[in-house]
Structures are given as structure tokens and as C-alpha cells.
Amino acid sequence: MAQLSDESRPRRSGVEVRLARYFGILGVGAEAAAALAAGSFLHRTPAGRVRFTGRHSYVDIIIDGVVLEADRLWAGEHWVGEIDVFRETPHPYARTWVDYLCTTFTIRISREVLRSWAVRDLTVQRMLFQVLTDRQGVMNIVYGLDHRSTLARVAQLLDYLTHTPASLGEAGLGFRSGASLLGPTQKHLADALGLSLTSVEKSMNLLRKHEILASSGEGRAHRTYSIKQPQLLEAVAAGHSLAAA
Structure with a gap:
């Protein structure tokens, strides 16, 4: 087959170029990255509950926002939906409720495009693996049961939820300004960590006292948080102690 000249090739949009760059950063080969980008688009999902089933035709990759899935809070680069693309016929009873806790921006990619390239391209298989x-890593580091204090576990969760993965920034897709968090209430934080609401409230108040965290709203229904000292938050997550009130 004759090769198209550069002048004859269809021009890709700026978004498609950034998406191809993103998949390339994840280790996907150039040809496959371009194909995945062509089968994707940037999507804005309003706050609300969505039921994902094995028959969904797409997967969402979170760019900015927070979702509640399987009793856990997930943020940047979490893949929402069924990524077992090797199953020819989706499991008819597979279904998961996902709560988008705020307006969430995602890369929405076709499962069929993802599957067609995964079955023939090793780099796409490696990306999915x-x-x-990475998902298991978050489960172990953020949600794993260990001997850390409640304060350290709360700080670790806040650090995870407000962190923009480097790959998104490198691809020009990380548009969040500053370390901020919108969506979850303190009860969401407590439930996700398996902690009491009172203990989470005490930790949050301590972070505010030391001017690590700022939040808007009143009472337990805080939904907007701003991290004023990200490096100190990381230190607290790693075990750095703070003087009590």
C-alpha cells in the first residue's frame, strides 16, 4: 500500500496530539498511541451517580475530579469502568455504581479500540497491567491497614486526592491550579479510610491549625479544600508529627 505524503495525512487536532503524547508517556508505542488517541476524547461528567456495567462501550480515565467507587475515593489517572478488554463477551452481571462527587474531567476511550489494540500490541497490554x-499501589499505600496514626492516614488520602500525576502535566492535560480538592465530605473521607467521623474531624482541625489545610463551608459537609503547604502534608503522611492544640 502506498504511503501518504505528509501533506495528504489528515491533520490531528491539538487535543488528539496531547492524548497521543499521554499514551506515549504511559509506554504505548507511537502507532498504538495515535490509534488510542483517535478513539478517545476529553469528557466532562457532572456530579452524580452512574452505573457502569460490562456492556459499557467506554472507559473513563480521570484527569481532574474525585469519584467514589467500591467504597474508595479515587482521583487522577484512575480508570473508571471495565478494563478487562480481553473478554470477548462482557460479563452480563458485572455492574458497579460510581459516584462522581464533583464535575469530573476525563479521557473517555472506546473499549473496542482499547481491546483491538491490546490483543495485538504488547505495549498496550503492558499499559493495562x-x-x-498502580491501582493496587493506591490500595496498599492510601487504604492499607498499618500502624500509622489517624492523622498520617488522613494526610495521605488528602495528598493522593489533590496530587496531579506527572504524566498528565507532561502531556498538557493537567489543568488544575494549585493543590485543591472538591467533592468529598468529611464523612466520605472517614468511610473510605474505615475511620470514625470524629477522628477524621480532629485530624482535619489539626491540619487547619498548622495552616496546612484550608477549607470552605461549615460543619461536616466540607466539600472544598485547599492545601496550603503540600510538602508539609506529604511529611505528615510519612509520619511527621504535629503539636496538638
């Missing part, structure tokens, strides 16, 4: 590995 890494997605699952």
Missing part, C-alpha cells in the same frame, strides 16, 4: 498495578 500497569494500570492495575
Whole structure:
């Protein structure tokens, strides 16, 4: 087949170029990255509940926002939806409720495009394996049961939810200004960590006292938080102690 000249090739939009760059940063080969980008688009999902089933034709990759899925809070680069693309016929009973806790921006990618390239391109297979590995890493680091204090666990969750993954920034897709969090209430934080609401409130108040965290709203229904000292928040997550009130 004759090769198209550069002048004859269809021009890609700026968004498609950034999406291809993003998949390339995730380790996907150039040809596959371009195909995945062509099968994707940027999507804005309003706050609300969505039921994902095995028959959904797409997967959402979170760019900015927070979702509640399987009793856990998830943020940047979490893949929402069924990523077992190797199953020819989706499981008819597979379904998951996902709560988009705020307006969430995602990369929405066709499962069929993802599957067609995964079955023939090793780099796409490796990307999907890494997605699952990273998800397990969040489960272990953020939600794993260990001997850290409640304060450290709350700080770790806040740090995860407000962190913009480097790959999104490198691809020109990370548009959040500053370390901020919108969506979850303190009860969401407590439930996700398996902690009492009172203990989470005490930790949040301590972070505010030391001017690490600022939040708007009153009472337990805070939904907007701003991290004033991200590096100190990371230190607290790693075990750095703060003087009590």
C-alpha cells in the first residue's frame, strides 16, 4: 500500500496530539498511541451517580475530579469502568455504581479500540497491567491497614486526592491550579479510610491549625479544600508529627 505524503495525512487536532503524547508517556508505542488517541476524547461528567456495567462501550480515565467507587475515593489517572478488554463477551452481571462527587474531567476511550489494540500490541497490554498495578499501589499505600496514626492516614488520602500525576502535566492535560480538592465530605473521607467521623474531624482541625489545610463551608459537609503547604502534608503522611492544640 502506498504511503501518504505528509501533506495528504489528515491533520490531528491539538487535543488528539496531547492524548497521543499521554499514551506515549504511559509506554504505548507511537502507532498504538495515535490509534488510542483517535478513539478517545476529553469528557466532562457532572456530579452524580452512574452505573457502569460490562456492556459499557467506554472507559473513563480521570484527569481532574474525585469519584467514589467500591467504597474508595479515587482521583487522577484512575480508570473508571471495565478494563478487562480481553473478554470477548462482557460479563452480563458485572455492574458497579460510581459516584462522581464533583464535575469530573476525563479521557473517555472506546473499549473496542482499547481491546483491538491490546490483543495485538504488547505495549498496550503492558499499559493495562500497569494500570492495575498502580491501582493496587493506591490500595496498599492510601487504604492499607498499618500502624500509622489517624492523622498520617488522613494526610495521605488528602495528598493522593489533590496530587496531579506527572504524566498528565507532561502531556498538557493537567489543568488544575494549585493543590485543591472538591467533592468529598468529611464523612466520605472517614468511610473510605474505615475511620470514625470524629477522628477524621480532629485530624482535619489539626491540619487547619498548622495552616496546612484550608477549607470552605461549615460543619461536616466540607466539600472544598485547599492545601496550603503540600510538602508539609506529604511529611505528615510519612509520619511527621504535629503539636496538638
